[in-house]
Each structure stands twice: as C-alpha cells, then as structure tokens.
Amino acid sequence: VEATLTVEPLSESNWTGEDATIAQIERELARLRIASSGEDAQPNLRTSVMTHIAWVPAQWQVAAEETLAGMGERHPSRTLLLVPRPEKDDGLDALVSIRCFPVGERAVCGEVIELELRGRVAEAPASIVLPLLISDLPVFCRWRGEPPFGSSELEQMVDVVDRLIVDSQEWDDLRYDELAQVFDRVAVSDIAWRRTESWRFALAREWPGIAHREIEVRGTRAEATLLHGWLSARLGRPLDDIALAEADSVGVQLDGEDMPRPRPLYATPSDLLSAELDQFDRDRMYEEAVRSAAR
Amino acid sequence: VTVTEQQNPLLEGLRVRRRPDPCLLVIFGASGDLTTKKLMPALYALAVRRLLPEKFGIVGAARSEETDDEFRERMKKAVQDHARDPFNDDVWEELAAGMHYVTLDFADDKGEDDLAQTLTELDQERGTNGNRVYYFAVPPSAIATLVQEIAERRSAEGSVRLVIEKPFGHDLHSARELNSLLQQSFEENEVFRIDHYLGKETVQNMLALRFANGIFEPIWNRQFIDHVQITVAESIGIEGRAGYYEQAGAIRDIFQNHLLQLVAITAMEPPIDFTADSVRNEKLKVLKSIHTPGPKHIVRGQYGPGFVEGHEVNGYREEQGVEHSTMTETFVAAKLYVDNWRWADTPFYMRMGKRLARRETTIAIQFKRAPHPPFEDGGSELRPNVLLIHVQPNEGVSLAIGAKAPGVGMTIRNVHMDFLYGGAFREGLPDAYERLILDAMLGDPTLFTRSDEIEEQWALVDAIVALWQRDRPSFPNYPAGTWGPAASDELIHRDGRSWRRH
Numbered sequence: 001v002e003a004t005l006t007v008e009p010l011s012e013s014n015w016t017g018e019d020a021t022i023a024q025i026e027r028e029l030a031r032l033r034i035a036s037s038g039e040d041a042q043p044n045l046r047t048s049v050m051t052h053i054a055w056v057p058a059q060w061q062v063a064a065e066e067t068l069a070g071m072g073e074r075h076p077s078r079t080l081l082l083v084p085r086p087e088k089d090d091g092l093d094a095l096v097s098i099r100c101f102p103v104g105e106r107a108v109c110g111e112v113i114e115l116e117l118r119g120r121v122a123e124a125p126a127s128i129v130l131p132l133l134i135s136d137l138p139v140f141c142r143w144r145g146e147p148p149f150g151s152s153e154l155e156q157m158v159d160v161v162d163r164l165i166v167d168s169q170e171w172d173d174l175r176y177d178e179l180a181q182v183f184d185r186v187a188v189s190d191i192a193w194r195r196t197e198s199w200r201f202a203l204a205r206e207w208p209g210i211a212h213r214e215i216e217v218r219g220t221r222a223e224a225t226l227l228h229g230w231l232s233a234r235l236g237r238p239l240d241d242i243a244l245a246e247a248d249s250v251g252v253q254l255d256g257e258d259m260p261r262p263r264p265l266y267a268t269p270s271d272l273l274s275a276e277l278d279q280f281d282r283d284r285m286y287e288e289a290v291r292s293a294a295r
Numbered sequence: 296v297t298v299t300e301q302q303n304p305l306l307e308g309l310r311v312r313r314r315p316d317p318c319l320l321v322i323f324g325a326s327g328d329l330t331t332k333k334l335m336p337a338l339y340a341l342a343v344r345r346l347l348p349e350k351f352g353i354v355g356a357a358r359s360e361e362t363d364d365e366f367r368e369r370m371k372k373a374v375q376d377h378a379r380d381p382f383n384d385d386v387w388e389e390l391a392a393g394m395h396y397v398t399l400d401f402a403d404d405k406g407e408d409d410l411a412q413t414l415t416e417l418d419q420e421r422g423t424n425g426n427r428v429y430y431f432a433v434p435p436s437a438i439a440t441l442v443q444e445i446a447e448r449r450s451a452e453g454s455v456r457l458v459i460e461k462p463f464g465h466d467l468h469s470a471r472e473l474n475s476l477l478q479q480s481f482e483e484n485e486v487f488r489i490d491h492y493l494g495k496e497t498v499q500n501m502l503a504l505r506f507a508n509g510i511f512e513p514i515w516n517r518q519f520i521d522h523v524q525i526t527v528a529e530s531i532g533i534e535g536r537a538g539y540y541e542q543a544g545a546i547r548d549i550f551q552n553h554l555l556q557l558v559a560i561t562a563m564e565p566p567i568d569f570t571a572d573s574v575r576n577e578k579l580k581v582l583k584s585i586h587t588p589g590p591k592h593i594v595r596g597q598y599g600p601g602f603v604e605g606h607e608v609n610g611y612r613e614e615q616g617v618e619h620s621t622m623t624e625t626f627v628a629a630k631l632y633v634d635n636w637r638w639a640d641t642p643f644y645m646r647m648g649k650r651l652a653r654r655e656t657t658i659a660i661q662f663k664r665a666p667h668p669p670f671e672d673g674g675s676e677l678r679p680n681v682l683l684i685h686v687q688p689n690e691g692v693s694l695a696i697g698a699k700a701p702g703v704g705m706t707i708r709n710v711h712m713d714f715l716y717g718g719a720f721r722e723g724l725p726d727a728y729e730r731l732i733l734d735a736m737l738g739d740p741t742l743f744t745r746s747d748e749i750e751e752q753w754a755l756v757d758a759i760v761a762l763w764q765r766d767r768p769s770f771p772n773y774p775a776g777t778w779g780p781a782a783s784d785e786l787i788h789r790d791g792r793s794w795r796r797h
Contacts, residue, residue: 197309200305200309201309203305204303204305204306204309206305207302207303207304207305207306208302208303210305231305234304234305234307235304235305236304263385283308284308285307285308285309286308
C-alpha cells in the first residue's frame with residue numbers, strides 16, 4: 001500500500017461502461033459532476049492542476065489505485081488510470097468517478113477515469129489519452145513497473161506527456177542506458193532518485209573534504225547505483241574510485257566510517273510521488289546520474 | 296566549512312530552501328497570547344519543515360516567574376493546541392532543547408543583565424555567533440525601554456534584528472519618536488515592523504495576480520475599473536482586550552495598518568524588482584497619494600447588543616473593561632481617493648469592524664459595465680464584472696462574469712469562476728507568522744513596513760481623528776451581527792453604488 005487518504009472524500013459517484021466510447025466517458029463525467037453537488041446546492045468546483053496518467057499493468061493495479069486515492073486529495077486533477085490487457089478481445093472498458101473533497105464551505109472535485117485497454121487498444125494508448133487531456137495543463141505519466149523501452153505504447157506516451165515518472169526500484173533490470181535515450185524528448189523523474197534526496201543533502205554538506213575521501217555507497221540496487229553515479233559525475237571521479245555495495249537501505253561510508261543517517265525528507269510513498277508531481281522542469285542532475293550509472 | 300551553492304557541485308539541482316544563519320530568537324512578552332497562539336506554533340511549523348537555522352535557540356522573556364522547564368512545558372501545550380501540524384516528539388525535542396526562559400522586568404537593569412548573560416552563554420552552547428532576533432510581543436509602552444537596553448548591550452559581534460508588533464505608536468508624533476529612537480542605534484534594515492497581513496499568502500498572491508499575469512495589468516486602472524471595495528470584517532468582539540481597544544479603536548487597530556497596506560498593494564505601480572526597497576517605494580507612493588477624506592466620506596460606528604451566528608452578544612459598551620459612555624469606534628467605513636494618474640477619480644470604498652455579520656477579508660475590484668449590451672432580455676440585469684480576492688477565509692480569487700443561461704432566449708446570468716487556494720494547492724497555507732519570522736531571521740524586510748510608510752499611514756489617521764473631534768455621533772449605531780451603521784450604506788449609495796452583497 002503506497003498511500004493513505006488524509007481527507008476522506010465527501011462524496012464519490014461512479015459510472016461503469018463496457019466497450020465505452022470517449023464521447024460516453026465525457027458525457028458521464030459531466031453528468032456526475034453536476035450530480036455531485038446535489039439539488040439546489042452551489043456547484044462543486046472542478047479544480048485541476050494537471051492531467052495525471054498512470055500506466056498500470058495488471059500486477060500493479062491494486063497498489064496504483066490505492067496510491068491514486070491518496071493523490072486525488074493532494075493534487076486535484078483528472079486522473080487517467082490505464083490498465084493494458086493485450087491478451088483480451090479488443091475494446092475499452094471504463095470506470096468513471098468523481099471524488100469531491102471539502103475545502104472550506106465548498107467542495108473540490110477530481111475526476112478519476114479507469115480504463116481497461118483491451119486487445120489492440122492497448123497498442124494505441126495515445127488515441128485514448130489525447131482526447132481526454134485537460135487543455136493547457138501539464139501532463140504527468142507515472143509508469144508502474146519496468147517500461148518496455150522501444151515499445152509502441154511507451155513511445156506514444158513519451159510523445160504525449162510532459163513528464164514521465166518511473167521508480168527504477170520496481171525494475172528487474174536497471175536499463176538506465178535506454179532510459180537516458182528519452183531525456184531529450186520528455187522530462188523524467190525517478191522516485192528511487194527522490195528517495196536519495198536527504199542523502200544528497202547530507203553528502204553536499206561534506207564538501208569540499210568529500211572530494212578526496214574514500215567513499216562507499218550501499219543501498220538497494222537502484223538507489224545505490226544512482227547515488228554512486230551522481231557522486232562520480234559531480235566529483236569528477238571514475239566510477240570504480242567509489243565503492244558500491246548492495247544493502248537493504250541507503251548508507252554511505254567516508255574513510256571507513258558510517259555517515260549519520262539523515263532524517264528522511266518524505267514520510268510516505270505518497271509524499272514522494274507528490275514531490276515529483278510538483279516538479280515541472282528537467283532534472284539535469286538526475287539525468288547526469290543516470291548517464292554516469294549507465295556507463 | 297561554509298560553501299556557496301555555486302562552489303559546491305553536490306548542491307547543484309537540490310532544491311535548497313532558504314535557511315537563516317544561526318541565531319537566538321528572544322521573545323519579549325513570552326507569557327502573552329501572541330506567543331502562545333501564533334509565535335510558538337509558527338516556530339514549530341518552521342521546525343517541522345526544517346526551515347529554522349541548524350544552530351538555533353529560543354529565549355522567552357516576561358515578567359512572570361517561570362523556570363526553563365515550565366516554559367518548555369507551556370510552549371509544548373501551545374504547540375499541541377494551536378499548531379497546524381500533528382505533534383511530533385522528535386521535532387519538539389529538538390526545538391525544546393534550545394529553549395530557555397528569563398524572568399525580566401522590562402524597566403529593570405538587572406533583568407536585562409541576566410538576559411544578556413544568558414544569551415552569551417547560549418552563544419557558546421549553541422554556536423549562534425552573537426546573532427540575535429528580538430521579537431517585541433509587548434505593549435507599545437515597553438518598547439522604548441527595551442530598545443534602549445538592547446542598544447546599550449549590543450556587541451560588535453553578530454547581527455541584530457528587531458521585530459516590532461503593531462501598534463507602532465498611537466499617532467504620528469509617537470511613531471516618529473519611536474522611529475527616531477530606533478534609528479539612533481539601529482539601521483532601517485535591522486528593524487522589522489510587522490503587519491501580519493503582509494505575511495498572508497493571499498495578500499502576496501495579489502502581487503502574483505497583478506504582476507505575473509499579462510491580462511490584468513492593462514485594465515488595472517481608472518479607465519476600466521469603476522471602484523474598489525475592501526472589507527476587513529470580524530464577527531468576534533474585543534475578546535477581553537478592552538484596555539488596548541479603548542485606546543486604539545477600529546481606526547488604529549485595523550485601518551492604520553492592515554487596511555492601508557491592502558490599499559497600497561492593490562493600487563501600487565509594478566515594482567522594478569521584488570527587492571524590499573523597490574516594493575516599499577511603490578507602496579509609499581500610493582500612501583502619499585491618498586488624500587484625507589472629508590467628513591462625508593468617513594463613517595464610524597459602534598456595535599450595540601445583537602445576535603452573531605445565532606448567539607446573543609453584548610454591545611460594546613457592555614463589554615468587560617469598557618466605559619459605559621465610551622465613544623471608541625468599532626467600525627469605520629471610508630471613501631478614499633488615490634490621486635495619481637492611474638487612479639484619479641476612482642473611489643476606494645473600505646469598511647472594517649468588529650461584530651459584523653461574518654468574518655471576511657476581501658478586496659473586490661469592480662469593473663465598469665459593458666458599454667452597450669445588445670441583448671433584449673436580461674441586459675438590464677447584467678451586473679458588472681468583479682474580481683474578488685478572498686484574503687480570508689476560503690482563500691482564493693473569483694471572477695464574476697455574465698454568461699448566457701441555457702434556453703432559446705438570450706438571457707444573461709452572472710456566474711463565478713473560482714480559484715480556491717485549498718482546491719489547487721493542498722499543501723495547507725502557512726500562517727502569516729511563519730513567513731514573517733523566517734523573513735526576519737533571513738534579514739529580508741520586503742513584507743515588513745518601512746518607517747516612512749508607517750508615518751504616512753499615521754498622518755492620514757491623525758487627520759481623520761482630528762475631524763472626529765468636531766462631532767459626537769450617537770453610539771451605539773449598529774446592532775452586533777449586521778454590516779454596520781446605516782450611514783455606511785448611505786456613504787456608498789450617494790454615489791449610486793452599493794456594498795457587495797454577501
């Protein structure tokens with residue numbers, strides 16, 4: 001479970017459609033939005049700061065839905081949950097819901113559109129997503145699991161979104177060399193990188209002495225590899241000049257002594273994803289760390 | 296080793312938050328309500344977000360006898376009762392470790408010596424390098440003595456910042472005296488006169504709205520704006536502060552500071568940058584451009600008994616500590632003009648008071664009507680566009696526009712396009728004191744009032760108060776729980792306008 005709701009929704013209303021069309025989805029969204037405020041009440045606000053897409057292969061679906069439940073309250077948005085089911089017959093199934101949260105005397109509503117992309121529809125996600133984007137607002141895509149680099153669906157989404165968010169800790173293979181190839185087409189965030197932020201602050205405080213000290217970085221494979229690549233790139237030292245080891249959590253030794261563990265900057269996984277959704281520009285340091293790690 | 300971001304390759308790309316230099320924060324008036332309800336919760340919120348200096352200490356000073364432990368315990372309760380974040384033991388322990396208390400009679404040299412001794416010891420213990428932020432949460436009468444004592448004991452080492460709560464003086468003469476006293480020993484950039492409205496996100500958002508959007512500034516003038524209405528309404532009474540309020544009244548409590556600052560921010564020209572002096576220079580020009588309203592353009596009121604939110608409440612004269620025949624005003628409405636090229640002949644209507652119908656602070660920019668609505672139906676009912684800035688509560692901005700009602704005819708109805716802070720940014724708005732305490736520690740005076748602004752504000756208030764010496768209205772003249780005296784409505788009706796409907 002990645003997130004917990006901080007505020008219970010005031011109301012939630014749904015519509016389910018098999019073999020749905022985009023027009024039906026838009027019509028039902030409008031109907032649900034009007035119905036959510038009740039008769040004679042002031043209409044609820046639809047406030048959106050982004051379109052938030054989640055590409056969720058079936059094995060990630062439960063975790064993703066729970067995460068998104070927490071995010072709706074934090075980042076009012078239109079959320080598109082895309083579940084690819086290429087093994088099924090062609091078609092599009094939809095579950096459309098409006099979730100309203102209290103804000104003072106009013107309520108603010110977010111929209112969640114869960115779409116099962118069946119059969120060949122899973123190969124054309126952009127054609128589903130494009131008509132459902134909210135105009136003029138940024139588009140974020142959280143790609144659960146390991147992205148299928150080079151695949152049609154990933155390529156399409158890279159062209160549609162402003163920011164691609166991955167968690168390389170979810171990957172079986174750390175395919176950073178392939179990830180680096182999309183950097184010039186889309187801004188990329190990595191939740192594994194965000195987890196290392198408190199350590200990067202702590203290491204920055206060791207400057208300038210750290211430039212010449214013996215360093216060992218350990219941690220889960222993704223976090224340690226990124227931190228290792230970042231230190232190498234930023235300090236201008238060869239990768240093999242900095243030791244790298246696997247461990248359950250991140251730790252750093254300087255000249256054989258453990259650095260004190262910094263207090264985490266983000267209390268929950270939702271906080272981590274929330275931080276990524278607040279970032280709009282390219283993360284050059286992350287890109288540098290990835291390129292360095294991929295060498 | 297202190298290194299800058301530019302020198303340190305590991306800092307590049309990290310979102311470095313502004314963090315002040317090490318310092319000791321001395322709170323004079325540590326036993327008061329402001330410390331309990333505002334300052335301590337704000338300091339805790341800053342601690343939660345790691346915005347306080349790494350080397351930091353808080354020294355409470357007040358007349359009452361208290362040990363360090365008792366002070367910490369009282370402050371802990373203040374945080375538990377009033378902080379916006381859940382209580383966290385680790386954060387609290389870290390903050391409380393640097394917390395001390397000194398019993399201090401403000402006129403007593405020995406007490407000041409004890410305080411100085413404590414601060415010197417804490418410098419050694421906490422590594423705060425002699426840097427001091429003194430927060431004056433005390434009555435105005437105590438400020439002069441404290442300022443002199445601090446000046447006498449000022450060491451050459453470290454920085455000194457004085458944060459001074461309102462009211463800053465009680466008229467132009469006393470404000471000038473206090474400014475003069477401060478200027479004898481301190482630079483202007485060491486003095487931080489708080490007007491907590493300037494720390495509010497929504498007040499700062501007025502600057503963002505005006506200067507970060509290309510669509511508003513071209514119409515932000517007399518050609519397109521019919522008038523401006525500013526409302527600072529409180530539903531509460533004087534909450535046991537009769538001693539202060541009897542001296543101040545609404546004109547000194549709200550008009551002199553919050554309200555004139557809201558006018559200044561609404562009417563100011565775009566600053567060339569967002570540095571303290573650029574912003575304050577532009578605000579000062581507005582304050583200098585406001586001419587004294589004539590007697591017909593200012594209304595005062597005092598509340599009588601009535602009902603507020605369903606509860607029967609006393610009139611002002613029945614409040615504890617208030618004289619039965621007092622002439623202190625609890626309500627002021629005024630029509631002001633900002634006499635410059637941008638605003639000539641555009642009235643700024645304002646009203647503020649206690650025990651009004653509801654708590655609300657808003658700035659309403661009412662635009663001129665469409666010159667010729669060509670519709671047969673509904674055209675006469677068309678209301679002008681209003682850009683409404685909700686300062687509190689329900690912080691946000693809304694724009695009233697005319698829209699076609701669905702149907703075969705061309706019926707126009709007014710609708711609101713709303714932006715609610717709480718709806719778009721679910722971070723939780725920081726309390727104004729968080730921002731202001733942090734800015735004082737950082738030495739950034741942009742959101743504080745400069746000496747010349749304060750003096751301009753008092754000059755206007757003194758002129759209004761002088762007008763009031765000539766007549767004696769019949770008080771009370773509005774029931775609690777209403778929108779003020781009938782004369783307030785007449786003030787705006789005379790111009791063929793009316794107060795916004797709520």
